[in-house]
Amino acid sequence: MLIRNATLPDGRSGIDLLVQDGRIAAVGPQLPAPEGVQAIDAGGWLLSPPFVDAHFHMDSTLSHGLPRVNASGTLLEGIALWGELKPLLTPEAIAERALQYCDWAVARGLLAIRTHVDVCDDRLLAVRALLQVREQVRPYLDLQLVAFPQDGLLRAPNALANLRRALDLGVDVVGGIPHFERTMAQGAESVQILCELAAERGLRVDMHCDETDDPLSRHIETLAFHTQRLGLHGRVTGSHCTSMHAMDNYFVSKLLPLIAEAGVHVVANPLINITLQGRHDTYPKRRGMTRVPELLAAGVNVGFGHDCVMDPWYALGSADMLDVAAMGLHVAQMTSAAAMRQCFDAVTVHNARILGLEGYGLAPGCRADFVLLQARDPVEAIRLRAQRLLVVRGGAVLARAAPLHSSLHLPGRPAGVDFTRQR
Numbered sequence: 001m002l003i004r005n006a007t008l009p010d011g012r013s014g015i016d017l018l019v020q021d022g023r024i025a026a027v028g029p030q031l032p033a034p035e036g037v038q039a040i041d042a043g044g045w046l047l048s049p050p051f052v053d054a055h056f057h058m059d060s061t062l063s064h065g066l067p068r069v070n071a072s073g074t075l076l077e078g079i080a081l082w083g084e085l086k087p088l089l090t091p092e093a094i095a096e097r098a099l100q101y102c103d104w105a106v107a108r109g110l111l112a113i114r115t116h117v118d119v120c121d122d123r124l125l126a127v128r129a130l131l132q133v134r135e136q137v138r139p140y141l142d143l144q145l146v147a148f149p150q151d152g153l154l155r156a157p158n159a160l161a162n163l164r165r166a167l168d169l170g171v172d173v174v175g176g177i178p179h180f181e182r183t184m185a186q187g188a189e190s191v192q193i194l195c196e197l198a199a200e201r202g203l204r205v206d207m208h209c210d211e212t213d214d215p216l217s218r219h220i221e222t223l224a225f226h227t228q229r230l231g232l233h234g235r236v237t238g239s240h241c242t243s244m245h246a247m248d249n250y251f252v253s254k255l256l257p258l259i260a261e262a263g264v265h266v267v268a269n270p271l272i273n274i275t276l277q278g279r280h281d282t283y284p285k286r287r288g289m290t291r292v293p294e295l296l297a298a299g300v301n302v303g304f305g306h307d308c309v310m311d312p313w314y315a316l317g318s319a320d321m322l323d324v325a326a327m328g329l330h331v332a333q334m335t336s337a338a339a340m341r342q343c344f345d346a347v348t349v350h351n352a353r354i355l356g357l358e359g360y361g362l363a364p365g366c367r368a369d370f371v372l373l374q375a376r377d378p379v380e381a382i383r384l385r386a387q388r389l390l391v392v393r394g395g396a397v398l399a400r401a402a403p404l405h406s407s408l409h410l411p412g413r414p415a416g417v418d419f420t421r422q423r
């Protein structure tokens with residue numbers, strides 16, 4: 001495969017990209033076409049590495065309305081509702097919904113997803129279903145599973161034993177939820193147990209960490225401490241970290257360098273954080289997303305996750321990581337040209353780093369995975385939630401879409417618009 005005349009996220013335009021044996025063989029202007037190679041005209045549109053979601057819940061996705069709708073819209077009612085749904089789940093239904101979501105993801109150019117999977121069900125139904133889905137989608141989508149003790153590692157009976165069983169079955173990453181344990185002390189204890197378990201087994205860690213408005217929920221500090229102590233640098237992620245929004249500024253000034261020093265990644269989930277947090281506030285109402293620009297400035301790798309799509313916590317979504325980037329940009333007020341670009345990176349390269357994806361990118365030698373967007377640059381892609389014209393994995397086309405175009409019938413005006421900026 002030879003892609004002609006693409007624009008890259010770094011701004012280079014008129015670029016060709018040659019694919020051989022599923023890898024990118026060459027990148028540059030006007031590459032000679034090897035004999036028999038089919039050329040695809042990118043038309044100057046933006047060619048990006050695929051979108052990556054660093055935080056998702058695939059065991060609950062597309063279950064919205066089962067067995068009822070979340071009336072208050074709060075995190076805690078969502079957790080209670082998930083508890084009502086769990087006994088009704090079947091492995092077939094979980095797998096079917098997950099596969100449907102993966103179809104949506106591929107069409108959106110989203111080719112790698114880290115999903116948490118609840119291990120607090122003694123039958124481990126969701127774990128087994130998603131392990132099977134992981135194998136089934138492997139040819140076209142990287143699915144990474146996190147063993148997630150939704151009801152608390154120490155608070156829920158059997159959670160630690162079930163989490164170990166899930167890892168034995170092949171779940172990839174160690175999860176946790178320290179702010180949901182019975183006390184702060186037990187939350188800290190759960191962080192220690194889980195980090196030691198990951199170190200023992202050579203696994204990565206990704207915890208729901210301080211997903212609360214309580215400024216004294218400081219488990220991210222403990223997570224950074226044990227990451228440092230156990231030498232887990234670069235392999236640990238704190239997800240949500242919403243309490244940081246409400247923390248004392250002096251404490252945060254001490255905390256940020258500790259997170260950076262430990263090489264702990266942070267994932268914000270803008271769509272969910274802006275809807276679930278601040279629910280106990282009257283006015284002024286806190287936004288509740290973690291401190292994204294400040295973490296980035298401190299040298300921390302920050303990714304954005306979708307978290308939920310049509311489940312007990314969130315009724316909307318369609319696997320569109322540009323929607324996630326747009327919300328993150330707005331909530332964090334990241335409106336400078338450089339900051340808007342960082343929001344695109346947050347759903348591509350930053351998330352790829354969190355998952356530890358091998359061969360990710362558009363350099364020679366990388367896997368030939370990419371998405372052609374109907375936009376001229378990353379900021380335009382966010383602004384338009386740009387159409388995914390072409391989605392490629394290992395040099396094979398997985399999805400195509402026609403360019404978005406509206407015809408107009410206006411006197412003295414052009415015959416149509418596509419919402420991109422006039423060149």
Ligand code: FE2
Nearest residue numbers: 055057208307
């Ligand atoms: Fe989550």
